[in-house]
Amino acid sequence: MRIIAALPDASAEQETNGHRRASTQDIRAKEQIMGFHRHLSTAALAAAAALTLGAAGAWAQVSPTQEDRSQLAADRAALARERAGAAADEARLRRDKAEGRMAAESKDSMRVYRDQRAITGIKKDLAHDRPGTLQDKTDRAFLAGEHKALASDTKRLERNRAQGRMEATSPDAARVQQDRRAIAGQEKAIAEDKADLRADQRKK
CATH class of the missing domain: 1.10.287 (Helix Hairpins)
Structure with missing residues (x-):
């Protein structure tokens, strides 16, 4: 009696590859979101610094x-x-x-x-x-x-x-x-x- 090795299921492999692609897309999306938040934080800090410097400059002019x-x-x-x-x-x-x-x-x-x-x-x-x-x-x-x-x-x-x-x-x-x-x-x-x-x- 011969033992036939089970071949990998093509549909299962496709599903695994699909999950990998989805995970990669999720990671990229999260990175984009984090980058956007970092951009907002940097912009907010820059705006606050500008306001502070502007107020200090106005005070210095009195x-x-x-x-x-x-x-x-x-x-x-x-x-x-x-x-x-x-x-x-x-x-x-x-x-x-x-x-x-x-x-x-x-x-x-x-x-x-x-x-x-x-x-x-x-x-x-x-x-x-x-x-x-x-x-x-x-x-x-x-x-x-x-x-x-x-x-x-x-x-x-x-x-x-x-x-x-x-x-x-x-x-x-x-x-x-x-x-x-x-x-x-x-x-x-x-x-x-x-x-x-x-x-x-x-x-x-």
Whole structure:
């Protein structure tokens, strides 16, 4: 019995060759895609570099005098805003004081106000008390205590006002003080800007 060697199947070989050609085409396609992405990345980096260099070049073209003038204009605009804000806060302070609002009163001034109210109330009670009674003696003792508290709180208010402490400053007044400090700061900045401009002129 003869053994006949199996010949390779032609269709199988063609299929294998087809797979090889397909794989080669896939590899080439992937290489083309990768090359395209590399091209895009390079172009993007080049564009970013150009923008950076362009911005740096534009910045380098600004002279010190132009910078100082721009800063002066900005500080003047800020000063105008601070003055407008200060005018509004001062008007609010006057209005709140006239209407007796808490925003116009400090902690120390409110203590004095409460002491005064208490004294007024006790005096009204004493007017209805029979002299020499226990109620009369009690109210008089309360009145003496409130007078001592009023004297102490008044001294505290005056001391804290002299030292510029917040306890003697109302919220409205505190805003006005902040506005005034901001205005002083802007005026100082403007003076410095003008000095810088004069220095630039001397260098020319």
